[in-house]
Amino acid sequence: MTELMQLLRDNPIAGVIIACEFGLWIMLAAGLAARYLLRLRRTSTVVLAGIPLLDVVLVIATVLDLHNGAEARAIHGLAAVYLGFSVAFGPTIVRWADKHFAYRFAGGPKPEKLPKRGPVRKAHLWREWNRVVTAATIASATLLGLIWFVADESQSGLLSWWIGRVWVVVGIWLVAGPLWESGKSDKGEQPEDADRRASFEKSAR
Numbered sequence: 001m002t003e004l005m006q007l008l009r010d011n012p013i014a015g016v017i018i019a020c021e022f023g024l025w026i027m028l029a030a031g032l033a034a035r036y037l038l039r040l041r042r043t044s045t046v047v048l049a050g051i052p053l054l055d056v057v058l059v060i061a062t063v064l065d066l067h068n069g070a071e072a073r074a075i076h077g078l079a080a081v082y083l084g085f086s087v088a089f090g091p092t093i094v095r096w097a098d099k100h101f102a103y104r105f106a107g108g109p110k111p112e113k114l115p116k117r118g119p120v121r122k123a124h125l126w127r128e129w130n131r132v133v134t135a136a137t138i139a140s141a142t143l144l145g146l147i148w149f150v151a152d153e154s155q156s157g158l159l160s161w162w163i164g165r166v167w168v169v170v171g172i173w174l175v176a177g178p179l180w181e182s183g184k185s186d187k188g189e190q191p192e193d194a195d196r197r198a199s200f201e202k203s204a205r
Contacts, residue, residue, distance in 0.1 A: 072155035077162030084139030
């Protein structure tokens with residue numbers, strides 16, 4: 001605990017990232033509980049719509065920290081990456097949680113599972129990789145914005161390094177995800193897999 005407190009004192013942005021992550025799940029749980037348990041749909045919509053404000057808080061905190069002369073560290077680059085993935089994957093997380101919450105607490109339909117093989121799985125992995133590209137684009141744009149408008153010369157080098165790093169992740173994800181799956185044969189696909197395609201694709205949108 002002492003080491004964690006020291007880390008947060010030395011890297012306040014790390015504390016903001018942790019707070020945003022906790023805030024995401026707290027607001028998500030509160031919004032879904034309001035919708036399905038308390039039947040307060042309007043309140044639920046307001047709470048869930050407020051989740052992106054956490055990303056705004058993170059951006060502002062990062063800008064202020066660098067503007068005040070803080071040494072650029074890995075945590076500042078990580079903040080931009082976190083922002084990118086939060087924006088790109090946030091709506092998907094909300095939809096996933098909504099379906100599972102509705103199923104468990106409101107008698108909703110059971111969420112469809114991703115098939116272990118076949119075209120549906122491949123399409124899903126390509127969509128997921130497209131979100132990774134979106135996340136990397138947002139992170140890169142954020143880092144460039146910090147470099148051009150906020151960071152000084154001593155801070156810019158590390159921030160620039162993170163742009164290359166995030167695109168390396170995109171490449172690894174491409175090879176280990178959709179390309180790997182696309183290289184597999186669909187031989188042995190069961191008839192019921194085909195019957196589940198339309199349902200899963202509809203639920204994944």
